[in-house]
Amino acid sequence: MPNVSEIKDAMVSGFQPDKAADVDATIQFDLGDDGQFYLVIQNGSLDAQEGVAADPKMTLKSTAEDYHAVATGKTNAMQAFMSGKIKISGDMGLAMKLQSMFKAG
Numbered sequence: 001m002p003n004v005s006e007i008k009d010a011m012v013s014g015f016q017p018d019k020a021a022d023v024d025a026t027i028q029f030d031l032g033d034d035g036q037f038y039l040v041i042q043n044g045s046l047d048a049q050e051g052v053a054a055d056p057k058m059t060l061k062s063t064a065e066d067y068h069a070v071a072t073g074k075t076n077a078m079q080a081f082m083s084g085k086i087k088i089s090g091d092m093g094l095a096m097k098l099q100s101m102f103k104a105g
Contacts, residue, residue: 001065004035008048010071014103017044023101025094028056034064041101058090060098073104 002010008029021044028038038053039046060067066085069075077099080086088095 002068004029004031004037004064005050007031007064007068007071008037008050011039011102012046012048015046016101016103017046019097020044020046020101023094023097025057025091026053026055027094027098028053028059029067030059030061031064031067032061056090058088058092058094058098060095061087061089071102071104 020041023041024043026038026040028036030036035050036052037048037050038056039048040053062070062080062085066075066080070077070080070086075085077086081088
């Protein structure tokens with residue numbers, strides 16, 4: 001099972017700038033006891049940092065295991081959300097766009 005740092009690094013390497021050209025947002029990932037990181041997406045660029053963002057536009061809460069299953073396509077994102085394995089607060093439109101900005105895997 002990958003740790004938070006590996007998940008963050010995989011998101012950085014899978015980032016698709018062309019899909020995020022119109023996004024200007026900070027997204028917080030709270031993976032519980034596994035740790036926290038955030039992504040700053042601005043003008044098609046991505047900056048990933050460990051820790052807690054000051055004012056995220058959206059926060060995703062999950063376990064590293066459940067989020068990894070969604071990110072790699074093993075679990076359907078909508079099913080994970082509906083079953084409470086992933087919780088979203090803030091900008092739901094951004095949450096819907098999140099998957100398209102990153103390659104699965």
